[in-house]
Amino acid sequence: MELRDRDLISIQQAREMAAQAAAAQKQFATFSQKQVDAVVEACASAALEAAETLARAAVEETGYGNVPDKIMKNRFGAVDVLHAIRGMRTVGLLREDKDAAIFEYASPVGVVAAIIPSTNPTSTAIYKTLISLKAGNAIVLSPHPSAIKCICQAASVMERAALSAGAPDGLIRCMSQTTLQGTQELMHRPEVGVILATGGTGLVRAAYSSGKPAYGVGPGNVPAAIERSADVRKAVADILAGKTFDYGTICSSEQSIVVEETVREPTLDELRQQGAYFLSPEEAEKVGHLVFQPGSHTPNPKIVGRPATVLAEMAGITVPAATRVLLARLEPHQVGREFPLSAEKLSPILAFYPVPDFPAAIEVAVRLLRFGGAGHTASIHSQDAEKIRQYGQAVPAFRVAVNTSAVHGSVGYSTNLFPAMTLGCGAPGGNITSDNIGPQHLFNIKRVARETRAVEHRSIPAERRMMADVRVEESPAERAAEAQPNPPRASVSVSAAAKAVVAKVLAIPMVTPATSPTGISLDRAAIARVVERVLSAQGIGRGSDASKRPSPAAASAAPVAPQQSASSPRTETPKPPAALPTKPPAEPPAKPIVKIEIAPFVSESDVRLAMTRSQKIFIGPKTIVTPSARDLGREHEVFVETGLASGSPTTRGDASA
Structure with missing residues (x-):
C-alpha cells in the first residue's frame, strides 16, 4: 500500500533511516582512527567544494540571509571545524595514565538525531555531520520543513564523499519528508543515542522530553556594552558586522547596544557613519509591532533574515537605500515584554541603551539576558582589563566576546573558542552544558582502572593478610598524660584509663578449649565482668560520677519526663519532678501576617x-x-x-x- 499522508511518510522514513544508520554505525565502529579521519576529511572537502552551491540553494529555498555570508558560514563549517577536530583522538584508546593505572577508551553513542534549522541550514548540516562522524557515530538529519531541499542536498554531497572514502552505506541519512510527528518518531527511536537539537523553543523542549540525552540551545538576546575606554570606531564596526552578518540569522548576533554616557555622542556619530538609521519614537513603535506575531509574544518569522530596507518597507517607513541597521533608542528601564525591541530579533534591528556609568551598563546587560538570553552570549568593548573582568563575571552568559563581534567571537571564528554552530546555554538556558558542542560531547568514555590499594579480606587469617592492621596514632594530649608520673586519680583521662584496662585484659592468660582443663573458653560476658571490675577499681566504672556526667548535647537538651522503669545497677530512678505552678490558659495565637x-x-x-x-x-x-x-x-x-x-x-x- 502506498503511503500518501505526510505524517505517515515522515514517521516511516524516521524508522527506516534510524535502522539503516544503526546498521552502518556497527560497521563504522570497527574502523580505526585513521579510517574515521579519512571519512571526515572526505566529507569536509566535498562540503567546501559545494559551499557556494549550497549557499545559493539555502537563500533560494528559505529566503533568509544572503549568499556571500552563507558561503562564509559553509566554509566555516567545513574548514574551521575540520581544523579544530583534526588530530583529536576519538576512537579506541584515548589516554593512558600509567602512574594512576587508568586507561580511557572512546565509546560512540551510536546514531545521532540532528535537528537542523532553517536560519543556518546547510552550514549546520555540515558542522553536525562532521562532528558526529568524527566521534564514530552515524547521523540522521531532520530538516526544518522550509529548508528540506538544501539540507538534503548538503547531506547528499557528504554521503557520496563518505562512501568514496570507504564508509558503510547508511552512515549519513536525511529525511526528505519532515513533520513534527516524524521528527518526534526519530527522537524516540531506540537506535538513537543522542539528539542535537537546534531550532525553536518548543522543538528543543520536545528533544529534552524524549527520554534521550539531548544537546539543545537557548535563545540569544545579546547585549553589547561599550565602556568609556573602548575604541569606539572599532566597537561600532564589530557590532554592525555581527548584527548584519547573514542579516542577523545567527542567535549570538548583537541585539542591544549599552553605552556609557561619556562616549554616547561619539558612538552615535560612528553608528550614523557606518550605516545605522535612528528610528523616531513613532517609527520605533511601527517596527516594534513587527517583532512579534500579532496578538502574541511569539517571534515573527517574516522578519527573520531580511535586510534593513525590507524591514523598513514592511513597517511603512522610508529609510536611505544604504541603511544597514534600524536602531531604536530605549531607556534603561525599558526591558521586557512591554518593549518588543528589547527582545531577540533575528534581523538587523538594534536597541540602543545610553546609561550613566559602567555599573548601570552591567545592570541593563544582566536584565536583557535574563529577559530572553540567559546563558547564551554577551560582548564588551573596552581597554580596561578590570572592567572586562567585572563584566564577564557579572553577566549570565557563558560566552563573553571581548573587543570583537559577538557572532564571530561566540562561534570561535575570531576567538579561540571551539568552532561550533550549536552553543550550549547551561542551566540558566535550560541546557545540559554551556559548551560549544563538538565531537567530545558525542562519545562516552570507558575507564579501565587497576587496583592501586589492596582491599582487606576479613575471611583470610590475619597472618596471611596482605594489609597490616590499622593503628590509631596517639594524640599529643594523650602522650603528655601518659608521661606524667603517678597522676592523681581525678585527672586520669578516659583514654589513658581505657588503655590500662586493655593492658590488664591482654595480660590475662589466654584460655582456649585446647588449653583449658575443662575444655571451656571464656565467653564475652566473662570478659565484660573483668573489664567492669577494672573500671570500678580506677574510679571510672559505669556507675561512677564519670558516667553520670552529662554530655554537652544532653546538657543543652530540654528536660523530659522520667521513664517509669525498674532500677538496675546501671540506672537510677530519677526523683519525680516538682509540681509546676498553675498558669492561666494562654490566649490562642494570632493569625500570622x-x-x-x-x-x-x-x-x-x-x-x-x-x-x-x-x-x-x-x-x-x-x-x-x-x-x-x-x-x-x-x-x-x-x-x-x-x-x-x-x-x-x-x-x-x-x-x-
Missing part, C-alpha cells in the same frame, strides 16, 4: 526556583514576565495574579504561598 511582594520581573529561572521551593510568585498588571517563564508558570500553576502594582507590598492573614 505574611508580607507579599508583587514581582516586578519574572524570568524562567525565577519560575524554576519557585517550583523547587514549592512557592508561588505574585504578579500584577505591570509585572514583566518572559515568554518562557509565563508558559512554564501557567503550566505548573506557579503564578498568583493580583490587581496590585509591582513593588507595592501588601499583607494577608494566611501563608498559603
Whole structure:
C-alpha cells in the first residue's frame, strides 16, 4: 500500500533511516582512527567544494540571509571545524595514565538525531555531520520543513564523499519528508543515542522530553556594552558586522547596544557613519509591532533574515537605500515584554541603551539576558582589563566576546573558542552544558582502572593478610598524660584509663578449649565482668560520677519526663519532678501576617526556583514576565495574579504561598 499522508511518510522514513544508520554505525565502529579521519576529511572537502552551491540553494529555498555570508558560514563549517577536530583522538584508546593505572577508551553513542534549522541550514548540516562522524557515530538529519531541499542536498554531497572514502552505506541519512510527528518518531527511536537539537523553543523542549540525552540551545538576546575606554570606531564596526552578518540569522548576533554616557555622542556619530538609521519614537513603535506575531509574544518569522530596507518597507517607513541597521533608542528601564525591541530579533534591528556609568551598563546587560538570553552570549568593548573582568563575571552568559563581534567571537571564528554552530546555554538556558558542542560531547568514555590499594579480606587469617592492621596514632594530649608520673586519680583521662584496662585484659592468660582443663573458653560476658571490675577499681566504672556526667548535647537538651522503669545497677530512678505552678490558659495565637511582594520581573529561572521551593510568585498588571517563564508558570500553576502594582507590598492573614 502506498503511503500518501505526510505524517505517515515522515514517521516511516524516521524508522527506516534510524535502522539503516544503526546498521552502518556497527560497521563504522570497527574502523580505526585513521579510517574515521579519512571519512571526515572526505566529507569536509566535498562540503567546501559545494559551499557556494549550497549557499545559493539555502537563500533560494528559505529566503533568509544572503549568499556571500552563507558561503562564509559553509566554509566555516567545513574548514574551521575540520581544523579544530583534526588530530583529536576519538576512537579506541584515548589516554593512558600509567602512574594512576587508568586507561580511557572512546565509546560512540551510536546514531545521532540532528535537528537542523532553517536560519543556518546547510552550514549546520555540515558542522553536525562532521562532528558526529568524527566521534564514530552515524547521523540522521531532520530538516526544518522550509529548508528540506538544501539540507538534503548538503547531506547528499557528504554521503557520496563518505562512501568514496570507504564508509558503510547508511552512515549519513536525511529525511526528505519532515513533520513534527516524524521528527518526534526519530527522537524516540531506540537506535538513537543522542539528539542535537537546534531550532525553536518548543522543538528543543520536545528533544529534552524524549527520554534521550539531548544537546539543545537557548535563545540569544545579546547585549553589547561599550565602556568609556573602548575604541569606539572599532566597537561600532564589530557590532554592525555581527548584527548584519547573514542579516542577523545567527542567535549570538548583537541585539542591544549599552553605552556609557561619556562616549554616547561619539558612538552615535560612528553608528550614523557606518550605516545605522535612528528610528523616531513613532517609527520605533511601527517596527516594534513587527517583532512579534500579532496578538502574541511569539517571534515573527517574516522578519527573520531580511535586510534593513525590507524591514523598513514592511513597517511603512522610508529609510536611505544604504541603511544597514534600524536602531531604536530605549531607556534603561525599558526591558521586557512591554518593549518588543528589547527582545531577540533575528534581523538587523538594534536597541540602543545610553546609561550613566559602567555599573548601570552591567545592570541593563544582566536584565536583557535574563529577559530572553540567559546563558547564551554577551560582548564588551573596552581597554580596561578590570572592567572586562567585572563584566564577564557579572553577566549570565557563558560566552563573553571581548573587543570583537559577538557572532564571530561566540562561534570561535575570531576567538579561540571551539568552532561550533550549536552553543550550549547551561542551566540558566535550560541546557545540559554551556559548551560549544563538538565531537567530545558525542562519545562516552570507558575507564579501565587497576587496583592501586589492596582491599582487606576479613575471611583470610590475619597472618596471611596482605594489609597490616590499622593503628590509631596517639594524640599529643594523650602522650603528655601518659608521661606524667603517678597522676592523681581525678585527672586520669578516659583514654589513658581505657588503655590500662586493655593492658590488664591482654595480660590475662589466654584460655582456649585446647588449653583449658575443662575444655571451656571464656565467653564475652566473662570478659565484660573483668573489664567492669577494672573500671570500678580506677574510679571510672559505669556507675561512677564519670558516667553520670552529662554530655554537652544532653546538657543543652530540654528536660523530659522520667521513664517509669525498674532500677538496675546501671540506672537510677530519677526523683519525680516538682509540681509546676498553675498558669492561666494562654490566649490562642494570632493569625500570622505574611508580607507579599508583587514581582516586578519574572524570568524562567525565577519560575524554576519557585517550583523547587514549592512557592508561588505574585504578579500584577505591570509585572514583566518572559515568554518562557509565563508558559512554564501557567503550566505548573506557579503564578498568583493580583490587581496590585509591582513593588507595592501588601499583607494577608494566611501563608498559603
